[in-house]
Amino acid sequence: MRIQKSFYYIIVLLLLLGAGLPQFGGKVHATNISYDVRLQVNGVELKLDVPPLIKDNRTLVPVRGVFEALGGKVEWDAAKRQVTVFYQDTKVLLTIGSTAASVNEAGAVLDVPAQIINQRTLIPLRFVAESLNFLVNWDGAQRLVSVNEPAVPSQPLLGDVDSLKVEAGTSKTENTIVTIGLSAPLSATAPYKTLALTDPDRFAVDLPGFSLTPAVTDQTYADEKSPVTAVRIGQMTADTVRVVVDLLEGAKPTITVSPDGLSIVLKFAQYSGYFKPLEDGKLVVMLDPGHWSTTAGKRSPDGSLREYEFNQDMVGRVKALLEAQGIIALTSVDASLDNGTTPEPSLAERVRIANDPANAVDIFVSFHANASGNGKDWTTPAGWETFYYGNSILGKSLAKSLERATAPAFAAGLKNRGVKSADFYVIKYTTMPAILIEHGFYTNIYEVEKLKSDSWRAEMATYDATGIIDFLNAYK
Template sequence: MTKRLNFTAVFIFIILFCAMTGQTVDAATNTTDVNLVINNKQVSADVMPFIQNDRTLVPARAVFESLGGTVKWDQDSYTVTVKYDTTTVILKINDKTATVNGKKKTLDVPAIIKNERTVIPVRFVAEELGFRVGWIDSSRTVTISSAGDPEVKPEIKGNITAVSLKEGNSKKENTIVTIELSEAIKSSEGYVTTMLTTPNRFVLDVKNFLADSQVSDLTYNQKSSPLTAVRTAAYSENTARVVCDLKEASTPVVSLSADGKTLKVAFKTLSTYFNPMEDGKLVVVLDPGHGSSTAGKRSPQGILREYEFNRAVANKMKRYLEAEGVEVILTVEDDSDPSLANRCAEANNSDGDIFVSIHANAFGNGDEWTSANGWEIYHYEGSVLSNQLATAIADANFPGIGIRNRGVKTGNLYVIKNTNMPAVLIEHGFYTNLEEIELLKSDEWRDKVARYNADGIVKFLKSHSE
């Protein structure tokens, strides 16, 4: 049950299991399994209660011992004796006559043997012993409570009838957990979700519902999924709980079907999962910023336009990366300046594994030289992989690059936010700084940083390609 390929088999098994155990009405014996709640707690027994000829039969020992009574079986007389407080009820198997403190009474259905367990008509026995018996039709639940308890009315509207798990087909839906309900709920009041930590779990509670005793726990072992297991149980007397065990905190998107009876819980791909060699090739998207006529984006006195530096470094990086067997896609191949949206679309519609935007920096009003200086790299906040990529590129550049390291930073920049792959933006020094513009103009320095960038990129890709 731990391999993803086995899910179909598990699912079929669940269907067969439900069929075998009489989840639906069994025409041959005219019985239907029901849920059991004793003193507000959902109870499982190896023989579950069932309905026969309009009467609910329950396993004698499991039910009446948990209510504090005693249950004795006599093999010779084929009788079961249930005792609680001052009352003794004796039932004979397949006999409609019972005795209550010695007096004979007639039953609608007799006690019988099922799977080596004695099952007896619950209402008759429980009420004779002074317990309260209730029936919740919508969730097929029999409730039994001690007489001393306050009026027991677990407000139960239905059951979780099935939980299944499948692989999604997009980054936003890597893994989908589907929860089927016996009755419709409203999205506003029907369920509550919580994220718990140490260990990480996502919890979905369905209020006024119980979990069907036949819903199986599921385990999942898929590298790209944050999910490892799904467990379903009664959290309290009137709340069913689905717990998703996670490798990391991951808040899924929960949606309710139009008929209110199916909850879909969609988890994103594990944030640390990245397998660029999955398609057999490594592909880097390089994005040389701006264009020849982009306003601003030039040094004081018009010595350097930023686009020219960006193009030169991108082209050199392309050659270094291709020499390492990496495919390179340029978001722009001429001097034009496509919109940021178009640059992202170019990347998102490609086989690109990562996105690297190439820039140089500026400070001040653009007419005057300023002292701002140094190299920095940006990634979108919270992206673990982009942070790894940025760090690998920074580590490759220093100390060889020879200018100040302003560090790995997070930023809400359009191209690193709107690309759906690990993405960074490099600012290679300031063209508004008199010393750094000399480096930015230098073919030798451009070649050096291009090689460092390529080294960092290859190291990052290889670290995720075993």
């Protein structure tokens, strides 16, 4: 009974992990060859002139193409019809057509021999790769074999993975939090490895030096705002645990390790497919004019342009354009309170107002102009750029919409520095899609004239408003 139970446990574990090449449970036909199998080496799909194939339920791969890609060395002895694969201090020797093999001179038996097909030597992948300490995975649904570098040369186990938690976070950037708990700190030299996988989208964390306690099991997760649908865990090799997060989109989490090394926290941003700005019957845009008249610096070298004035003026213009289209345009700060003596409202205060549920803000747009150099001398950098936070799919989509709308200005000579990711405070901590626009450089002696021009400001305001409206229209 005990034997049956543990055998069942191993089979279930292998099935759950997709860790077994198709060597059990499959139909066994002596001449059954299938070619529809893809091969990934260290996360990159390998295209070989002779494709890998599955024969008698074993994956055979061209020896040179695969093991040289893994950093190994391959030698062929034509007289003896023998192939030797070397990696670090291990060597595996195979003879064409023979099931006898050796690993560092010790005998081993294969169930499918190395063979020559289309003038290429094909060898059983799993046997050779695992003998050389590589990690081999089979994804049946994707017909994908992946081979990865050894996580860590076999080392004594550090401890167990003793908890796995999936829970709701508190903001758009920390919508879903996966916490992996350990009985001993992560290795200082090889703490963990991450892997972003596609079709379907998954994010994996490998923990070398750990084993899995049976109490820790797979979990499903259901929250329409979350990109996470499940978290799976398994013992990938004798000394490595793999955690796989199943995702609705290719979201990469931010990862933090607790100071004591006992937990790894993955924070996933809100699912972009959830964004429904009109769900509450209204479209609300929060416009954020950067800085204040009492903010130090933030002016052109000749003092003819103050950034707060440009930002406040642009917000006023865009606000009017949005309101003309029936959109509710709120501002994060009340510029009429900027009387030259009041202190600048903090970034935290701007974020608090944006995130206040009473305001029902759908998107957040922070208005700025750019600067470079020491602030005293004119410098050459020029052009428009817009930032979104981290891996935010919606933030990037909003920034791209503004970029498309601004195309006429680029055609007229405004340099497009592009759409970029950054971790500026107001776009990081606001809970809705958020961007920060830098309209141009007031430290550039030519561009500052544009930034001061009423007609240029009017033109740029129409592009900003158009980009915002186009984005909202795409999601309503």
